[in-house]
Amino acid sequence: MKPQSSPRFTGQVLLSAIASIAMGFSTLALAGVALDLSPQQPDRIRVQKDPVAVKAVSAQFHFVKDDTLTIGIHPTIPPISTYATDAKTVVGFDADLAQVVADSLGRKLELVPVAWADWPLALESGKVDAVLSNVTVTEERKLKFDFSSYRQDQVGFYVKSDSKIASLKEPKDVAGLRIVTDSGTNQEKILLAWDKENVAHGLKPVAVQYYDDVAVRNLALQSGRADAVFSVNATQAYQAAQQGKTRLVGTVSGGWPRTAELAIATRKGSGLADALTASLNDLIASGTYTRVLDRWNLGSEAIARSATNPPGLPKL
Known part of the structure; x- marks a missing residue:
């Protein structure tokens, strides 16, 4: 089944965000x-x-x-x-x-x-x-x-800090959710495979969203247009520590179903x-x-x- 997706947004790449962080702070204690x-x-x-x-x-x-x-x-x-x-x-x-x-x-x-x-x-x-x-x-x-x-090598599910979602660790957990991921990546393959399995078992499909601009992706999550972001765990862990606006609710091996x-x-x-x-x-x-x-x-x-x-x- 093809994912439901939002229009693709084009904007500054992640490096611009990193540069602005580096210019303003030498130590981030958040x-x-x-x-x-x-x-x-x-x-x-x-x-x-x-x-x-x-x-x-x-x-x-x-x-x-x-x-x-x-x-x-x-x-x-x-x-x-x-x-x-x-x-x-x-x-x-x-x-x-x-x-x-x-x-x-x-x-x-x-x-x-x-x-x-x-x-x-x-x-x-x-x-x-x-x-x-x-x-x-x-x-x-x-x-x-x-x-x-x-x-x-992990990819992680992150939600808004005050989200009611407690855990996303297996296919059934993502059924019916609006999840942002990265096009052409392992995490996209995993999410689409989970969605296919869910639909085959009669569960609601995932509404997959894609954003090229990280700031727009974060806005979608914070504004409630998306329920979770599924992307590289390391970079999301850094962002969670930096901003304090998101939290980890599950990790998956980047080679799923293999480690x-x-x-x-x-x-x-x-x-x-x-x-x-x-x-x-x-x-x-x-x-x-x-x-x-x-x-x-x-x-x-x-x-x-x-x-x-x-x-x-x-x-x-």
Whole structure:
């Protein structure tokens, strides 16, 4: 069944909203969450060297720089990664996780900004030792790269703070609701699949809405023209903390019905992946990993244990 949709709106992209935030605030302390966009990052978490992780680095692996872990990163949008208020320092969850991983290996950290389309080349050419930039594990990517998982790839349902909706976690929960999502994305595929299942069982269809402009999308939710927004959890969690006008009522794996995980990518067979996995598991066990997640309001995306080359999303 085709979704019921509203007219498509065209306006400023999300980056313009982020820029205005960065210009006005270096630290956002809203909804009980402090989100620091300053270049200094005084509260960035640091750890000591982890002998187990250091020992796990293969003797055949050669770092780009002898005393440094060089990581490729694509500064996109907070809280995942973005530029600080100085417009040159990369901050966010990915940057913080990269720092504690470098610490655990007893190395300095160098972040190398790369375009999203260029991260495979940056890795294969030896420009960087690893890429930590919201990369989802897929079976196709595993043919060329090794992965050390560090976070769930989630999409989330967010509602107005005073909404009567308590939970949206399975197909029947969305029946008859007006839900905003993103065209051509995994979340759209999930929502349409749920809607199809509901209609087949005699439930009311979802009224799917699309807005290119994030401000218009938010207005639709706050004005009551939409019941919920179904989009990337990380960015919505940031917005909820920033504005205090929305709240999370359910998350779904971005690879539904399969589980999708985000991971640090390294060159296939290079000998670094097992060391990164060991580092991540030590950070999980010590509680440092949870502290880094919570610093950026991403606690709902935690994994229980890192794995080298976990099952990835299947080839299309």
